Amino acid sequence: xxxxxxxxxxxxxxxxxxxxxxxxxxxxxxxxxxxxxxxxxxxxxxxxxxxxxxxxxxxxxxxxxxxxxxxxxxxxxxxxxxxxxxxxxxxxxxxxxxxxxxxxxxxxxxxxxxxxxxxxxxxxxxxxxxxxxxxxxxxxxxxxxxxxxxxxxxxxxxxxxxxxxxxxxxxxxxxxxxxxxxxxxxxxxxxxxxxxxxxxxxxxxxxxxxxxxxxxxxxxxxxxxxxxxxxxxxxxxxxxxxxxxxx
Amino acid sequence: xxxxxxxxxxxxxxxxxxxxxxxxxxxxxxxxxxxxxxxxxxxxxxxxxxxxxxxxxxxxxxxxxxxxxxxxxxxxxxxxxxxxxxxxxxxxxxxxxxxx
Numbered sequence: 001x002x003x004x005x006x007x008x009x010x011x012x013x014x015x016x017x018x019x020x021x022x023x024x025x026x027x028x029x030x031x032x033x034x035x036x037x038x039x040x041x042x043x044x045x046x047x048x049x050x051x052x053x054x055x056x057x058x059x060x061x062x063x064x065x066x067x068x069x070x071x072x073x074x075x076x077x078x079x080x081x082x083x084x085x086x087x088x089x090x091x092x093x094x095x096x097x098x099x100x101x102x103x104x105x106x107x108x109x110x111x112x113x114x115x116x117x118x119x120x121x122x123x124x125x126x127x128x129x130x131x132x133x134x135x136x137x138x139x140x141x142x143x144x145x146x147x148x149x150x151x152x153x154x155x156x157x158x159x160x161x162x163x164x165x166x167x168x169x170x171x172x173x174x175x176x177x178x179x180x181x182x183x184x185x186x187x188x189x190x191x192x193x194x195x196x197x198x199x200x201x202x203x204x205x206x207x208x209x210x211x212x213x214x215x216x217x218x219x220x221x222x223x224x225x226x227x228x229x230x231x232x233x234x235x236x237x238x239x240x241x242x243x244x245x246x247x
Numbered sequence: 248x249x250x251x252x253x254x255x256x257x258x259x260x261x262x263x264x265x266x267x268x269x270x271x272x273x274x275x276x277x278x279x280x281x282x283x284x285x286x287x288x289x290x291x292x293x294x295x296x297x298x299x300x301x302x303x304x305x306x307x308x309x310x311x312x313x314x315x316x317x318x319x320x321x322x323x324x325x326x327x328x329x330x331x332x333x334x335x336x337x338x339x340x341x342x343x344x345x346x347x
Contacts, residue, residue, distance in 0.1 A: 003283035012295050018303060094316035102319070119317035127310035134274045134302030136286050164319030189311065192318035203314065210307035225303075226296035227267075232304050234261050238271040239308040243316075 009136040018209040025128050025206045026140075029121065032148030034196045035113045036121070039145040043078045044087055044118055045125040046142060050076050051091035058092075066096050082108035086115060090122040095244030099164045113154060113195060116165055120199030127206060151198075153177075158195050168194040180204060185214035211236070263293055267301060274305045 014022075029045050031038045051057055054074040060066035066089070075084040082105050089097060106112060132140055157172025169191070170181040180200035184190050193199040208214075211232070216224050223229065256268030266289055273281045290298045314320075 003280045003287070005283055006287045007290050007295070012299055014299055018299075090313050090317050094313050097316055097319075099319055116318070119313055122317075123310045123313040126313060127306045130274065130309045131302055131306035133282070134270075134286075134305050135299065136283070162320065167318075167320075188320040188323050189314060192314040192320045203310070207307050207311060210303040211311075225300045226294065227300045227304065228262070230261050231263065231267055232300070234256060234259065234264055235267045235271050235301060235304045236308045238256070238268050239275060239305055240312060242271065242275045243309065243312040 005136050012135060015209065021206040021209045022128060022131065025124055025202070026143055027146070028202045029124055029128075030143040031146045032150050033117050033121075034151050034153055034198050035111070035117045037145070037150060038148060040079075041117075041121050042142050042145050043076070044083070044121040047076055047079055047084055047087040048091045048122045048125050049129070049139070050074065051088040054088055054092070057088050061093055066093055067101075080109070082110050083114075083118065086110065086118055087122055090119060091126065102164050112165055116193050116195045117199055120193050120196065120202055123203050124206070127203075127210060131210065155195070155197060162188070162191060166195045167191045168197065173197075184208065187214070263289075266292060270301050271305055274302075275309065 029041055031041070033041055036044065051073070056069065056071045056073050059071070060069045063069050072081075073084050073088050075081075075088070079087070086105055089101070102115070105115060110118075129139060132138075153176075155168045155172070155177045156174050157177075158166040158168050159172070160166045162169075168177070170186050173179055173181070178197040178201055180194070180197055181190060184200070184204040190200060190204065193203065211217075212224055217229075220229055225232065227235070254268075256264035256266075258264075261267070266285070270285050270289055273285045277285075286298065289301060293301075
């Protein structure tokens, strides 16, 4: 017989900042981004959800190498095949992505900018869905798309000198570029999506409420959450290990 | 450090370590019964605010890995140097995408 929750998730008190940023996160998923429309962003998010039940992804996850398994994804049929491949791989097996694989996606017609924004969308829906799941909420219906046109703004200072994708160093931001570094910090993880700076803001605006702000992470003079630093790091380390993440 | 990667978290001297490790494992790979069981256990042992923050931590790290793994960003030099021995001891280099 199934277990039952001994508490009502809806009665849990969520910190004001976390509640605010979760709400904003859902809105941002549905809104026009830099390279994808709101409707397309929601299609990316829906495809990320579908990836969890994809039989090709499951075979690949179990295989010694994901590249030994071929076939078609159990996709939703709304996005091009290369985009589905990107979303499914990011969702189910990101730890085994390679630079060569990314190049094959670019060769298939996905632009670098679209790819980076797709990472942002997959990360955002993953964070929001995982939070709901972990508290015991049913999966939320995706919101309706919001009107708007992608800005199509590529920072002039973007260079392919750090990662597999072009990034923008803090000193190479131009006036008019969104500046995530001033708010969130300048580690490599903050540069990861900087080809599409709004995606850095979209993710880390939420992430600092889920986890900690950059300056709080190593401030051991006080605790900022109901979990202590060491408790959070134990949990975070296990989740990262389960995802096979080196960084 | 090793306890963050494997084992049940009970021997690491972290308050409620085993419960937190089980929470992470269950949310990423358990069935709904396992998840319900650990949500209840964590709520009872640590309180509702801790449950919220545990859920938030799992959400954060389940997501942020996509940024790192999707973009191919390297470890910062100071981190790479400072953790070389630790990474070797824990066998973490097998996860290093730069060697693939």
